[in-house]
Amino acid sequence: PFLHKRWYWLLSLIIMRIKGKSSDGQKWTTLEHNGPLFPPEYEPLPNNVVFYYSGEAFKLGLASEEIATFYAKMLDHEYTTKEVFQKNFFNDWREEMTEDERKVIKKLSKCNFSELHAYFVNKAEEKKNMTKEEKQALKEDNAKLTEQYGFCFLDGHREKIGNFRVEPPGLFRGRGEHPKMGKLKKRIQPEDITINCSKGSRIPGPPQGHKWRKVQHDNTVTWLASWVENIQGHPKYIMLNPSSKLKGEKDWQKYETARNLKLRVDSIRRQYQSDWSSHEMRNRQRGVALYFIDKLALRAGNEKEDDTADTVGCCSLRVEHITLHKELDGKEWVVEFDFLGKDSIRYYNKVPVEKRVFKNLKLFMENKDPDDDLFDRINTTYLNKNLNESMAGLTAKVFRTFNASTTLQDQLNIMTKEDMTVEEKILAYNRANRAVAILCNHQRAAPKTFEKSMQLLQEKIKKKKEQIELAKRELKEAKNAHRERPLVAKKEKVLKRLQEQLKKLQLQMTDKEENKVIALGTSKLNYLDPRITVAWCKKHKVPIEKIYNKTQRDKFAWAIDMTDEDFEF
C-alpha cells in the first residue's frame, strides 16, 4: 500500500521483462470468470406484422422469420441494394427454411419485408420515447449485467473484460467489395463455446439445459472464451479490456520494441539501401519493399484467403497498383500508388523516390501482367525473418509504430511554443497527431453533419466579431465621455474576454476543417507511445484530460503513472 503507483508499474514491468525472456509463454497463473453473456433469444413478431410473398401474406416459421427480420432491419441501408449481398442473403435464408417455405419462396424480388421494417422503425422510436424512469431502469439492468459478466479475476486482480457478450446472429457485413456480404451469421450456442480458466477455479455455469463445448485450462493464452464463427471459420475470443494489466504490459512492450528500432534504424536503412544494388533479385525486392514500409508506413501485406475483399499491403502489391513517372509535376522519379489497403481504404500517393528504387521497380515490372505480384520473390514471412535477424522482436509493423511515434515527438518539439495558450497547444498537438494519421493513411468518411456544423461555427464567429466591434465602441465611449475608471476597466475586460472567445472559435474551426476526412483515433490508440503525450502534457502544463478521454486514460494508465516530463521517445 505504500508503494507509489509509478514504482509499482516499473517493478511489475521489470519483472515481466525478466519473465518474458525466459518464459514458456505463460500469461497468467489464475483466471476465474463468469463466462460470456448471451444475446436475448429471438422474440417472434406480433401477428399483425405480416410478411408478403408475391403480394400474398405468408406466415414464416420462427427460424426463417428471425432471418427475415435481419434483412428487414437493414432495408434502408445501401448494403441491401447490392447484388452480392442479396444473393448471399437469399441463399443462406433458403437453406434455413422448411421444405414448405422453400417451395413457395423462390425469388427475393417477390419478398415484401416492408411491414417488418416499419415495425422495427416504430420500435426504435418507442424506445427513444421511453420515460426517464424506464430508461433509468434499463440502464440499471445493464449495469447489473456488466457487474456480473464484465469482470474476471486474473492472478487475483479484478480486471475488466473487453467484449463479454457473445456476438448476436445477423447478416455479415464485410467491408468493401466483400464476396461474402449478406451471408447469415448464425446464433452461437453454449455448445459452440470453449471456456478457458484456471484449474481449480470456479467454472462458469452454462445457461440452463446447456453444456459448454469444452472447458480448458490453458495459461499460454489470454482469452476467457472462444467460438468459431461460421462465415470464414475463424475463431472469435472474449478477452480483457485494454485497461487491464495484461494488455497494458503488452502495449508497453510494443513501444519499447519500437524505441529499440530507433537505435538500429540507421544501420537497417543503410542495409536496405545497399540491397537496392544487390546481385540477387530477391534482395533487391526486399530492399525496396522495406524502403516502402519504412518511408511510407505501408503495412506488411500478408497473402489473403480467397473469398475476402481484394485488398493489399506492401508485399502483396501488384503491378497494376503502381505507375512510374520519370518526371511528374516537376519532380523526378515519381511512383504513383493507387490501391485498396486494410478495410478497403484507398491509398493514393505520388512519391518521388531515389533513382535506384525507380530503376528497380521498372525491373520488377518487366514482362509482367498487371495482376502479377510486384514483389514476386518475397513475402511477409521472409521479410520478418530477415528483420528479426537485424534486431530481436523486429517485424514489419514495428516500423509503423516507430515512425508514427517519432513523427509525433518531432512535430511536438517543433510546434510547441512556451508562449502559447493551452488551446493553442492543444491545436498543435492535434496537428502533430494529424501528421501521423496522414502518414498511416487513417481515413474516415466525412461526418454527415460536417457542412452544417461548419456553417454553425461560421455564424458564431461572425456574431462574436460583431460583439467585439460593439464592445470596442463602448469602450471608446466610456473612455471619452465618463472617464470613470471602474467602467473603463470593466469594458476593457469585456472586450478582452470576447477577443479570447473569438480566437478559441477560430482555432476550433481550423481544427475541424483539417480533420474532415482524417481519423485521429486509431493512431492515438495504437501507434503513438503514450509516454510522449504524458511527458508533453506535464512539461507544457496541459491537463491530460484535454488530450485523453476517460477510456484512453484507463488504457494508458501505465504511461500516466510512470512517465516524467523529460521522457523522450
Add this chain to the structure above:
DNA sequence: GGACAGACTTGCAGTCAGAAAA
C-alpha cells in the same frame, strides 16, 4: 518452405448517452 490454424492487434462505422442549444 508452404499451408494452415490460432492468437492477438488494428481499424472503421454505427450507436448511444450526455452536453449544448433552443
Add this chain to the structure above:
DNA sequence: TTTTCTGACTGCAAGTCTGTCC
C-alpha cells in the same frame, strides 16, 4: 424542459505474426 449535436464507446471485421505440421 425538450431537442439537437457530438464525442465516447462498442462492435466486430480485417489485419499481423507465430507456431505446427508435413
